[in-house]
Amino acid sequence: MTIAGTSAGAEARRLRSRADEHRRQADEAEQQAGRYEIAERTEAETARFLAPLAGIGYHLLADRRWPGSKHAQVDMIVVGSAGVFIVDTKAWREVSVHGDRIHRGQEDVTDDIARLADLVYGAEAALAEIGLPPGEVHAVVALADQRRMHAHVASVDVIGVHDLVGHITKRNARLSPARVDQVLAAVMAHFPVIDGAQSPEQQLIVPEPVLPRQDLPRPVEFDDAELARQLLDGVLEAPIEEWMAFLDPSQAKLVRRNFNGPARLRGAAGTGKTVVGIHRAAYLARAGTGRVLFATYIGTLPKVLASLFERHAPELVDRVDFVGVHQFATRLLKQRGIRFRVDEREARLAFDDAWNAIGASSPLRAARFTRRYWEDEIKHVIKGRGLTRFDQYADLARVGRKHGLPIEVRQAVWDLHAAYDRGLRERGLTDWEDVVLLARDALRERPLAGYDAVIVDEAQDLSCAMVSLLHSLVGDRPDGLTLIGDGQQTIYPGGYTLGEVGISLAGRGVVLDVNHRNTAQILDFAKQMVADDQFVDIEGLDGAGDAVSAVTRNGPTPVVHRAAGRADHDAAMLARLTEVLRLVGTSRGDVGILTATNPQADDVMTVLRAAGVPFVSLKDYSGKAVDAVKVGTVKRAKGLEFKQVLLAHVRGRLLADAPVSVSEADRERRELERRELYVGMTRARDGLWVGTNAR
Template sequence: MSAGYSAGQESARQRKLALAHDRAAAEARAAAGRYGAAAVSERRVADGLSRLAGRGYHLLPDRQWPGSRRAQVDLVVVGPGGVFIVDTKWWKDFQVVLGRCFRDQEDVTDDVLRLADLAFGAEAALATVGLAPGEVRPIMVMADRTGIHHSISTVDIVGEGDILRHISRRGTRLTPAQVDAVLAATMLHFPALGSGLQTDSVTAQVPEPVLDSQDFDAPLLDEDEVDSALLEAALAQPIEHWMSFLHPDQAKLVRRSFNGPARIRGSAGTGKTVVGLHRAAYLARSRPGKVLVTTYVRTLPVVLRANFARLAPELVDRVEFSGVHQFARRILDERGIEIRLDPEKAKDAFATAWSTVGRGGPLASLDSNSTYWSEEIEYVIKGRGLSTFDQYAECARPGRRRRLTLDQRREVWRLFVAYTDNLRRLGVADFPDLILFAAASLRKQPLTGYSSVIVEEAQDLSCAMIGMLYSLVGPETDGFTLIGDGQQSIYPGGYTLSEVGLSLQGRGVVMDVNYRNTAQIVDFAQSMVLGDEFTDIEGMQQRADRPTTVTRNGEVPSVVRSTSETIEDETIVSRIRALISRPDVSLGDIGVLTLTTWHVRAVLSALKAARIPTIELEKYDGSFVDAVKVGTVKRAKGLEFKQVLLPRLKSHHLPGAGRHISATQSESTRERAERERRELYVAMTRARDGLWVGVVGTPAPVDRPRPLSR
């Protein structure tokens, strides 16, 4: 090979190298410009959000991505609205189509989901200080854009011009002290850059292609728009602090995963309902399908839905709140299965059956009160969906004190058959039929679409109800959660989970710290049920769970005696007026609870005459209303009030009274007395700060309540 050829080849090689270097230099200069633009846009987002500092927010820019040596987090914002992880993107031709994110033709959904994973990890870390899941909000900001609002998984995608208002709309969810605790934990979880992080970590996060270069000094919001956004934040309706900030154990429980059906139990005031609401939101965020939250009390789901809408407004279409009977009715309606519910005719059907089969027979000699036997049919026979006498003959009947011989059970079955025949003759059904029809339909044609079912006040449901609900999700991980307390069971009869074929082994949690009531209210209420036993839904005979810790102290409950209901009504009015004179109590903070519906009507009439605004619990939907709430104890289940008035009691209702049952009283009478004491226990534990008990009638000696050991 000649020297000239060799030189020519080398010259060509050098020219190619030069061209390659030129291209690399040009690319490097262009990249530097892009990185600079990205840095400016990130800085501008931070500058725009700096206006929140006067509202108690803290901005943490350029934090280290946990677990990574190269990646960084553009900005973390901590304040009254929660925690916000902000990632700024300088993307061109961005769009969201069918739940996927595209930049030009490239699918960049994985970039969005990485941000969701980052927030998920932060939730776990911040749960150690009590921040509830869902209060960590990942936000992807499109630089130099406005009018963008999308959601992919848990990530909100907004324009740069929308970010201030987007954060402001969260309102006040944390107190200043809670913000401080969360801020300290956030700074530990997202450390400042410099701990071995590569200096080019920002550049690694900048994608292609980018927007054309623009004037990045021009803000997207003018001063009036900024002021409007901040005013919106100030006017955003704050929610109760406990909704967003829990005890760390509660926050961890919300996120806990169970590899099958699970149960959360604990005495009144331990926060079971709060945990249930947060768990519904957590499950809705973290898995596909809808979450069903259901319970026995018809009016409670309406209130829970309103609380949930304030807690997680973005998830209201992912979580369904429904009473168990309403749910069954919807299933039948959607499937074209006709069932004619008529409670009055159902009562007539039973009355006729009792007159022909029960009255004058063996059952009447055992208990002449036909209500006991109608309860036996509703809760024991139909509540389990028993279809043969042999099934009933072998039924354990937990919760029913009176033991029945085989012959006595045959008489009950005769009464049941007569009642059933009367229903058919009248062409009507009762409420247990509604459940049984729906359950049968679901066995034939299973319903899909639900990923999780949460049952509030699970102890009040029937065996058939639990079976119907369990069929929606089966033994899937985190599919079925029961929440309740056997001590608060206020309906006759009962069931055990083994009857449904459910085992909770290793998947039960007991909450034992009372956050709601004062120690004085807990002592008073516990003395109502002291020594009473009940059969829990897990099949164990046990006594009331006592909270190991009560976190608050307050006034000793008041017991006021009146010689007539008229005098008591005057005392109730005086009590309410005295309460609302306090700076921390409004009419809407007061609940007047009674054992019967006619007592509700009497109280409503007395308060109306005194011109005190009221609302019946039957009509209460969870929205704020400046009116005293009046209703039965059953309607108050799952609710709480700062102050509770419990009028129209008798001397034997008080703690320590009437506990020595005479030998002549029947087992069914004892059962009713125990159930009534549990009902009063429920009523008293609805009170957060103060409890007033009204007794009408001649005074009787009452034992002093024994203090709760703590």
């Protein structure tokens, strides 16, 4: 039985429910409309502030489609001589930055910023196809109604809208008009017009006195060398730290190249190998889920490279580890609870005892050799490979050592090595070569997970055991191991080949051959040091160094001062320093004074201190711009660059012709020292001074 009025009540309740839902939807629509109105106002404000850029050759693209999305849009893209700027407008208030996080009031909005960083990453990949380096694409969040506000979060600049124009134009002209047209065409293809929106021509925002473009730009055939010159002009006067992150167009493509196994990047000094490695580390970190290890031989270099990396990709600093090989090995041993003790002084005493026990008739005492020669033989040839039996050493090719050793001499060397090793064990010591071998064996017993990729800089300076240690972290996986280096810049005795480590490149090698760093005059002068130098490269080939196809800059001829004595040398060094600091665009932090030894570097610092010249030791330099002359050994300067280099206390005999009669040990040592000079000279970008003494 149906009660009267039941159906009418049910219908009334249904209609009221519909009305409530419509009111809720209306409220949401009203709120959304309000947000869009705010966005429209703030985006229009941003466009109004940016519009004057069109009058000086910039192109402004509004409301382009976010690649991969049907509805999301990019507020504004600016393309011009200063590069590409992707601008997102925010009507945020109470913005604060704490470390690497950004907040809007109490709300953490870092993820919103990171989305823009990801957008830029995709744009970098698209524009790399036309040779635009990643450093020319920038992400900017414009805060409506704000001024004099600038923060950097997740590689995105957060700026008050009033400061946008200054932020963009301060980079100066880096791209030529023809190159801008080419980049603009690529940007418009990557960020298409939203369906139903205005035509591409109408997307160009210009002030009224300037006529809109009538035609879309056509891709322009453009010479990478010309682009490199345009980009160079934009960074030559910047602090040297900015220059050290400079990437040219051909290198931009190489950064994202994929390899199906271990690969190598090689090239002569000044061709940009290390900077490619830094940018490649960022690319691999973004592309994978694990970490990237960037390893070097010089222990003080990682902090400099980490600083340069942070300048380029701050959002990835927690994904890439910059370490020296010995630092990595010691860290691993401590994590695994493997005991070791390094004491260089006591290790020296252990070798003293082993050496003093050799009889006068031993072939190791021959006049044509020195104690240091045999120390290097044990350190780099025997322990550097982790040889444990004499028969391994008896048949070894000894790559990197130019004097052949008969079997009886090798037996004497092995006996010296065994005596030294016993001395270490009796003292409860390990030397640095042992630390590497312990770490290598620890990884063989239990692999270490977590690293997707390993990049090795100055790979030619590592030992066989070091490369084996690093290779074991990633094996032969695609894009796992990248070796960077130049056999011509080997400054340590001994050597190895990749075949000894079990690494095959199988054609996965790339040669960089354009020198942007040095002037032609500096490079020609430096090449005299290695003109007749023959060496075996880590790929196992005899060679005389990779050729340079082009040098993009010219400058003054290097200066050699042949000092009459210490006082004359130091006075001339200070006079040269005063002279280069008068040059426009050169500050104290752009100058490096390099020496062969640490005591010589200490002498230079004593002279600078007495003259009231601020300086910083390369042992303490962190890669940040400093208003102080940088002083240190050539070995510590590996991987670094300076606008002006002063090589102090150079032995005069190294610049002279080689003696006709010289022992095998002396000849090999001279070649290594001249290679070291070559490395020091090629650290110089704009100018080189060499101070010599009579020795």
